[in-house]
Amino acid sequence: MTHRPRVAPLAIALAGSLLFAGCASTSPTQTSAAPRDDAASSQAATPVAAFFDRFTDDWMRRQPSASTGSRYFDGALQSEMDRQLTPQTAEFRRGTLALAERGIAELARFDRGAMRDVERVSAELMDWQLRSAVEGERYDDYNFPLQQFSGANVGLPNLMTVVHPVRSEEDARNYLARLGQFEARMDESTARARELAARDILLPRFILDATIAQMQQFIDGPANGNPLVATFAQRLESVDALDADARAALVAEATRTVQDGVYPAWSRAIAELRAQQPRATDDAGLWRFDDGAEVYAYHLRRFTSTGLGADEIHAIGLREVARIEAEMDTILRSLGRSDGSVESRVAQLRKDLAYSNDDTGRAAIMADIDTMMRDAERRADALFDIRPKTPVIAQPYPEYRWASAAASYTAPPLDGSRPGVYQMPLRPDRLTRFGLRTLVYHEAVPGHHFQIALSVENPDLPKFRQTRALGGISAFSEGWALYAERLAAEEGWYEGDPEGRLGQLDAELFRARRLVVDTGLHAMRWTRQQAIDYGIPASEVDRYVVMPGQATSYMIGQLEIIRLRDKARDALGERFDPRAFHNRVLLTGVVPLELLEREVDDFIAKASATG
Structure with a gap:
């Protein structure tokens, strides 16, 4: 595990800095991002570097939820951030937009020709991100505040159960203070949903149904069993400075807050969504709105960081689906699975490799997953000589998220106080060994964990890039993770495991189908059922409905990274070193694809000159 998601770019900047979803040891051959040399360390004294720091500090002071995820500040200021929740009001959005516009204007005063390479790339990235935010504010009405995948009803609990630290009594007190703001933040989101509905901007009926069901499950049980309390109680057990009575008092306060504040706020939100159901339709795509085509074109630009339109992306998807299905058919036949469509044969294989749908199967x-992560770390030595120091762990989502959640990755913070976290939903259709290795390679090693944790640890990057303070670039992040899946196959990690190779191809097929389905839903008037019939699970289709364009970023990004890798290999011949190429891509950090190509071209030129 992603985001990030998500929709309106200013909201994305917040959530994008948090999500993407046994600890690893660092072997003697494994190193992290190299420390700054003397020249690089003087970066902090340059005017543009000082601007980056000053502007990002201003931005993150407005984003307490995101600052917790990255541990952006230190000491008392970070503790104060940990006691707050980012507002969900129109006034807050206007203030963030004004800050973005100010940042664009101030950045334009610097001469990029006088900057060092890392500063120039950083300036181009910040400019791209802020301009995308300002442009996207026109489409903020289509950022639905309550929905099953990335609404406040999901983001707020995830912040507390996964991201918020509970390592001391101060952390615990901050947790309770922040929990006390849930009611206000949810009421703000409910008010926004009501205001949009008054202007006939409604979620599809099936999304309302799924969101109401998820939210109702969240509040159905007693407050002391709610994830906001149960997870808190569990984490308090490791705070040695607190005795049993102190822990019990803290848990009791959390229980009261959930019962008296959180549950009523969720109930009011549910009531608002239920009031909208009679007016909603099952039309799934952005085409249902008068300016839907314009909105969707914006999301495609933002998520792919290219100028590709819906028709072009749809055609790429159809081409890749045909290619991958042909390759899968060959392997399936070699296993004696010849009857039926590729989809039906894979469905049977998925069942044949299933875990039991019980506690034993979920533990297994x-x-x-943990075994596969450790094995991937060992195999990665041949391809990566710069590795994250930060470990990555795997944990299941809380049960109320199982129905809608996708596997995801949550980045570690700057201070290294928490590992990267790979989260897995444990609903029945995900309880299978089929494709499991590939999912590990995507979300953890060498996928999101390598790419994101290395950026966090890279001292040569400005802080806004280390923490993704202005949001992510989905085509790079998701493209890299999908590239990692392909790399594992190319390097023989599936040797002797044809079912595993089929799982990798099936994951790639899934991303190719996404190109077809996302564009089909939002530009070609596909129904939800058409998308499901094309081979996409219902929960995934619902994700694309509320996050238009994001699903196209995976394969578009992967194809571009593969093209750039092959371009470098063709140009350098025997001098091409995959480790050096991966270093350049990963240490460049998250950037739009056009900017990544310029960095790879520079890599080729320098490698050619030294060869």
Whole structure:
């Protein structure tokens, strides 16, 4: 695990800095991002570097939820951030937009020709991100504040159960203070949903149904069993400075807050969504709005960081689906699975490799994920000589998220106080060994964990890039993770495991189908059922409905990174070193694809000159 998601870019900047979803040891051959040399360390004294720091500090002071995820500040200021929740009001959005516009204007005063390479790339990236935010504010009405995948009803609990630290009594007190703001933040989101509905900007009926069901499940049980309390109680057990009575008092306060504040706020939100159901339709795509085509074109630009239109992306998807299905058919036949469509044969294989749908099966899949992560770390030595120091762990989502959540990755903070976290939903259709290794390679090693944790640890990057303070670039992040899946196959990690190779191809097929389905839903008037019939699970289709364009970023990004890798290999011949190429891509950090190509071209030129 992603985001990030998500929709309106200013909201994305917040959530994008948090999500993407046994600890690893660092072997003697494994190093992290190299420390600054003397020249690089003087970066902090340059005017543009000082601007980056000053502007990002201003931005993050407005984003307490995101600052917790990255541990952006230190000491008392970070503790104060940990006691707050980012507002969900129109006034807050206007203030963030004004800050973005100010940042664009101030950045334009610097001469990029006089900057060092890392500063120039950083300036181009910040400019791209802020301009995307300002442009996207026109489409903020289509950022639905309550929905099953990335609404406040999901983001707020995830912040507390996964991201918020509970390592001391101060952390615990901050947790309770922040929990006390849930009611206000949810009421703000509910008010926004009501205001949009008054202007006939409604979610599809099936999304309302799924969101109401998820939210109702969240509040159905007693407050002391709610994830906001149960997770808090569990984490308090490791705070040695607190005795049993102190822990019990803290848990009791959290229980009261959930019962008296959180549950009523969720109930009011549910009531608002239920009031909208009679007016909603099952039309799934952005085309249902008068300016839907314009909105969707914006999301495609933002998520792919290219100028590709819906028709072009749809055609790429159809081409890749045909290619991958042909390759899968060959392997399936070699296994004696010749009857039926590729989809039906894969469905049977998925069942044949299933875990039991019980506590034993769920424990087994999490244990296997951990084993696969450790094996991937060993295999990665041949391809990566710069590795994250930060470990990555795997954990299941809380049960109320299982129905809608996708596997995801949550980045570690700057201070290294928490590992990267790979989260897995444990609903029945995910309880299978089929494709499990590939999912590990995507979300953890060498996928999101390598790419994101290395950026966090890279001292040569400005802080806004280390923490993704202005949001992510989905085509780079998701493109890299999908590239990692392909790399594992190319390097023989599936040797002797044809079912595993089929799982990798099936994951790639899934991303190719996404190109077809996302564009089909939002530009070609596909129905939800058409998308499901094309081979996409219902929960995934619902994700694309509320996050238009994001699903196209994976394969578009992967194809571009593969093209750039092959371009470098063709140009350098025997001098091409995959480790050096991966270093350049990963240490460049998250950037739009056009900017990544310029960096790879520079890599080729320098490698050619030294060869």
